[in-house]
Amino acid sequence: MSALTHSEITALLLALGLLLASARILGEAARRFSLPAVLGEILAGILWGPTIFGSLAPTWRAYLFPTHGGGALAFDGLMTLAITLFLLVAGLEVDLSTIWRQGKTAVNVGLAGIAVPFSVGFVAAWYFPVMMGWETGADPLIFALFMATALSISALPVIAKTLMDLNIYRSDLGMLVIAAAVFNDLVGWIIFAVILGMLGSGGGSLGIGQTITLTLVFALGMLTLGRWVIHRILPWVQAHTSWPGGVLGFALSLTLVSAAFTEWIGIHAIFGAFLAGAALGDSEHLRERTRATIDQFVSFIFAPLFFASIGLKVDFLAHFDPVLVVTVLVIACLGKVLGCGLAGRFSGLARREAWALGFGMNARGVMEIILGMLALKYGMIGERLFVALVFMALATSLMSGPMLQQLLRLKKSRRFTDYLNARTFINPLSGHTRFGAISEMAAVAAQVAGLEESEIRDAALLRESLMPTGIGRGMAVPHARLKGLSSPLVVVGLAPGGIDFDSPDGFPAQIIFLILTPLQDDGVQLEILADIATTFKVKEIREKAGCVTNCTEFLALIRSGCEL
Amino acid sequence: MSALTHSEITALLLALGLLLASARILGEAARRFSLPAVLGEILAGILWGPTIFGSLAPTWRAYLFPTHGGGALAFDGLMTLAITLFLLVAGLEVDLSTIWRQGKTAVNVGLAGIAVPFSVGFVAAWYFPVMMGWETGADPLIFALFMATALSISALPVIAKTLMDLNIYRSDLGMLVIAAAVFNDLVGWIIFAVILGMLGSGGGSLGIGQTITLTLVFALGMLTLGRWVIHRILPWVQAHTSWPGGVLGFALSLTLVSAAFTEWIGIHAIFGAFLAGAALGDSEHLRERTRATIDQFVSFIFAPLFFASIGLKVDFLAHFDPVLVVTVLVIACLGKVLGCGLAGRFSGLARREAWALGFGMNARGVMEIILGMLALKYGMIGERLFVALVFMALATSLMSGPMLQQLLRLKKSRRFTDYLNARTFINPLSGHTRFGAISEMAAVAAQVAGLEESEIRDAALLRESLMPTGIGRGMAVPHARLKGLSSPLVVVGLAPGGIDFDSPDGFPAQIIFLILTPLQDDGVQLEILADIATTFKVKEIREKAGCVTNCTEFLALIRSGCEL
Numbered sequence A, B: 001m002s003a004l005t006h007s008e009i010t011a012l013l014l015a016l017g018l019l020l021a022s023a024r025i026l027g028e029a030a031r032r033f034s035l036p037a038v039l040g041e042i043l044a045g046i047l048w049g050p051t052i053f054g055s056l057a058p059t060w061r062a063y064l065f066p067t068h069g070g071g072a073l074a075f076d077g078l079m080t081l082a083i084t085l086f087l088l089v090a091g092l093e094v095d096l097s098t099i100w101r102q103g104k105t106a107v108n109v110g111l112a113g114i115a116v117p118f119s120v121g122f123v124a125a126w127y128f129p130v131m132m133g134w135e136t137g138a139d140p141l142i143f144a145l146f147m148a149t150a151l152s153i154s155a156l157p158v159i160a161k162t163l164m165d166l167n168i169y170r171s172d173l174g175m176l177v178i179a180a181a182v183f184n185d186l187v188g189w190i191i192f193a194v195i196l197g198m199l200g201s202g203g204g205s206l207g208i209g210q211t212i213t214l215t216l217v218f219a220l221g222m223l224t225l226g227r228w229v230i231h232r233i234l235p236w237v238q239a240h241t242s243w244p245g246g247v248l249g250f251a252l253s254l255t256l257v258s259a260a261f262t263e264w265i266g267i268h269a270i271f272g273a274f275l276a277g278a279a280l281g282d283s284e285h286l287r288e289r290t291r292a293t294i295d296q297f298v299s300f301i302f303a304p305l306f307f308a309s310i311g312l313k314v315d316f317l318a319h320f321d322p323v324l325v326v327t328v329l330v331i332a333c334l335g336k337v338l339g340c341g342l343a344g345r346f347s348g349l350a351r352r353e354a355w356a357l358g359f360g361m362n363a364r365g366v367m368e369i370i371l372g373m374l375a376l377k378y379g380m381i382g383e384r385l386f387v388a389l390v391f392m393a394l395a396t397s398l399m400s401g402p403m404l405q406q407l408l409r410l411k412k413s414r415r416f417t418d419y420l421n422a423r424t425f426i427n428p429l430s431g432h433t434r435f436g437a438i439s440e441m442a443a444v445a446a447q448v449a450g451l452e453e454s455e456i457r458d459a460a461l462l463r464e465s466l467m468p469t470g471i472g473r474g475m476a477v478p479h480a481r482l483k484g485l486s487s488p489l490v491v492v493g494l495a496p497g498g499i500d501f502d503s504p505d506g507f508p509a510q511i512i513f514l515i516l517t518p519l520q521d522d523g524v525q526l527e528i529l530a531d532i533a534t535t536f537k538v539k540e541i542r543e544k545a546g547c548v549t550n551c552t553e554f555l556a557l558i559r560s561g562c563e564l
Helices: A006-032 A037-048 A058-064 A070-093 A096-127 A140-152 A156-165 A172-199 A208-240 A245-264 A269-281 A288-313 A322-346 A351-361 A365-377 A383-408 A434-449 A453-466 A524-535 A539-545 A551-560 B006-032 B037-048 B058-064 B070-093 B096-127 B140-152 B156-165 B172-199 B208-240 B245-264 B269-281 B288-313 B322-346 B351-362 B365-377 B383-408 B434-449 B453-466 B524-535 B539-545 B551-560
Strands: A470-472 A479-482 A489-499 A509-518 B470-472 B479-482 B489-499 B509-518
Touching: A006 A037, A006 A058, A006 A070, A006 A288, A006 B070, A006 B245, A006 B269, A037 A288, A037 A365, A037 A383, A070 A156, A070 A245, A070 A269, A070 A288, A070 A365, A070 B006, A070 B070, A096 A140, A096 A172, A096 A322, A096 A351, A140 A172, A140 A322, A140 A365, A156 A172, A156 A351, A156 A365, A156 A383, A172 A208, A172 A269, A172 A351, A172 A365, A208 A245, A208 A269, A208 B551, A245 A269, A245 A288, A245 B006, A245 B288, A269 B006, A288 A365, A288 B245, A288 B288, A322 A351, A322 A383, A351 A383, A365 A383, A434 A453, A434 A489, A434 A509, A453 A479, A453 A509, A479 A524, A509 A524, A539 A551, A551 B208, B006 B037, B006 B058, B006 B070, B006 B288, B037 B288, B037 B365, B037 B383, B070 B156, B070 B245, B070 B269, B070 B288, B070 B365, B096 B140, B096 B172, B096 B322, B096 B351, B140 B172, B140 B322, B140 B365, B156 B172, B156 B351, B156 B365, B156 B383, B172 B208, B172 B269, B172 B351, B172 B365, B208 B245, B208 B269, B245 B269, B245 B288, B288 B365, B322 B351, B322 B383, B351 B383, B365 B383, B434 B453, B434 B489, B434 B509, B453 B479, B453 B509, B479 B524, B509 B524, B539 B551
Parallel strands: A479 A509, B479 B509
Antiparallel strands: A489 A509, B489 B509
16 A cells, blocks of 8 residues: 655655745735735745755755655645645635626626736737747647737736735725626636646546536536535535535535536646636535634645645746746737726726726736646746746746736825834833823834824824823723824723723723824824724723733734634 | 646546545535544445445446555645544644643543553553454554554543534533543553654665654644744734734644645654644634634535545445454453543543543544544555444444443534425415414424324413513514424414514514424423524524525525524
């Protein structure tokens, strides 16, 4: 019986642990700079892969990340499972009814968002294959079709995330972008499935005609009949099995079997997982908590491992071809932004909105990388083009948010915790009066901001004298706009004994926020006040915030909600 | 580069999907008969394994569950990961401080719970090896030590689950059982780790002395210094990384690295995962929701797959030896029940409580099976004894709950949904008065129970005339005890328009429960009333219960909490 050896198990577990830790750490670091986490995750793989670690310590690399033998096969199996589950999550996010609600415009934009980049990509790759990174030996038609598809696919998860970050996910334009992207994704992946079928990549026993027919029948069946059946079965599962084990088991086994089926018909397993996710996610009977459990475990464990494993595969330095990278990037942006933007204009959108639509749809993100990896695996493309595609995917995702922000003149929502740190957290306040508390907090703020203590104190007290800042529920928010302050500053002080801030509800304040903003504050003062009010609306958070010992615990409480 | 072939991927995904689905279905079926889910999960594996499916369709079995080649290695890697994560969850449930709170009695019982069965097992296996299932060729000392350990280990997860089901988890006796079991588990697994080290099973480069030293140092270090460091790091992770990705990534990578370390020192990976879980779970900074996400994904996805894979390995029919099964079972029960029971008596427990303690600790459950599987893998025991150990583990777990119930004269808590079905769910009620509603529900009850409609209606109306049963918040609970009714019956009627039941809060009732119980009702009427009050205390559940269309949706709502 084949089993992993002791040494292979040790290496596999250690590799997974190190890869996960570094992918999560670099993913968090990327987010700190407002970059997508996937950038850090791929970077973690590049660090451990042939590019860096492999050239510094080849023996260790061969031990931890073997390319042959049992350990390599087990790792490959795990990564196949990881990407399958990731596509399940991507599918769960698809909301089919959005397409119908947005109607004709969405379909127009979605179609143009595929047709234009597809044509541009096909023409470029067919007439100038070498410029587009074609490698001798690859089938030129398959290559051109692949490039056409690669340039026309969008990345629903990245787009959804960008829109949510900008707070326009639920706006008309946001819903239009999502609807067009859903349509785009479905059509794009079906085209890719057909190309994979043409390639006969699977080496299965089915002919290309059968593969294409089965693909279309399965996709349509899953999104109509399958969806209907799942919607009927889900309440029954939830009523008669243990919660949430029944529905988790149902969702996962359906995904695995569906993935196995698409792998069998000659297209990749991820296609079945994506369709299963789309059919499952569309049912309103699927509870939020079930989605969250699947989403969290997959997005934070399996996805980082998978994206790090991409960096492991290829030497990104050796295969970096700057001309090819720029060519692919320019053609990708041209086709998508022009296609979607013009379709938006023709459908009656304003100029800025139409271009925002184009740049929104332009984000390729992780989907492009998955596509590229499959193409690399099946020999459609070489490593040089793969590296270029990864760069293109990351660059288009990176530019999407800022371009939308610029075009729609949006501001990212700001939280009061952005302006708080360990130095501006005082626990407990030594003063027992309003004056004492404000003075103590002003002194701390003066040190951090490099201003005069008296200036801050007097400004806050002046504001306080106009109208008391106790807002009830044990909180007070003294504030002031200050000349010479370069960026906003929040000081938090805890007063377990309570300090009278003349609240409307008569209770003394136990959590006091001193909010200091520049004279031209761009609305940030109001945003901070609103954020504090929203955050502390929950009673448990208020109660537990009074019991923390330091700033880290305070921030941990705000981040992780009301559980302690 | 080694990678799985198209056919291996198809088979792997299909096998995982089928195995998961059948393990979950049979697990649910087992629960329906108040049996542990793990019984059904192992049975699912037996069905797909050599015992049944393998002898009916050997070609298909070889395709789906290959024993050699890439697919087998990938499956083995996945199952190693599954069992590692399962031990993480088991470790998370350990509450180290419980041991200290229960003090000397817990340590006494825990020690006796190891020492007595260990001695009994060692003596039996040393002097009567053949009777105990020793196979020619195995080292007799290692065999005796293994049997001694196998008989002395408990199964914390099963014990905790049993106590929770009986509602005595938080009682003094419950906490004592848990504390003793935690102590027992820690010591038992350390002994097993030492035996594995003696075996040199890993084939690592370390000598036995080094392995034992490293094991003890690592275990102590993880439970003291490691625990302290984790407790300090967790708030920082939660404050400065994305929620809950940061803490999930931290917990999982710690577990994987810790598992790799114990695998490397020559004991099994699960040992490191268990210790990492114990150290992590002990910190109050680990949020409930994080525990729940890990627990749900592992308990309902990885654990069923792993336990099913046990059934896959061995032909349970061919290796079933009834004499050996009974011998192992009797010796196992004797040692554990006597050891713990007597220690309990000496520590001053009453007779019934002492024996309840013994039978509580007697549950071996999944831990025994994991132990047996490792012993089988490393050649300490043969398949005959493995089968006997699995039976012993299941039998001791099965008898634990009923014995506790018997000895402590407990009743399982009963829910109103136990007595409700699609036939006794009326939506909407056609009557608009109290009399009309009760009559309509009585008619349905009469059909189901085979009683006279008038008898039921009159009894309920008589009770109603004594004091109205509107309990406010839009609910009413007319009820009656009936001669000739064999088991309780609950009829639910929805009245969207509201029916006046003279509630204290003046609101008409929109959800009406007719509760019928036998004359000698054993307190079930009160339990049902209390359960209804508790369940519908949450406003969202009340509101959503009024909008369901059928009984399945109603039950799904109750089961899955307040999310729709």
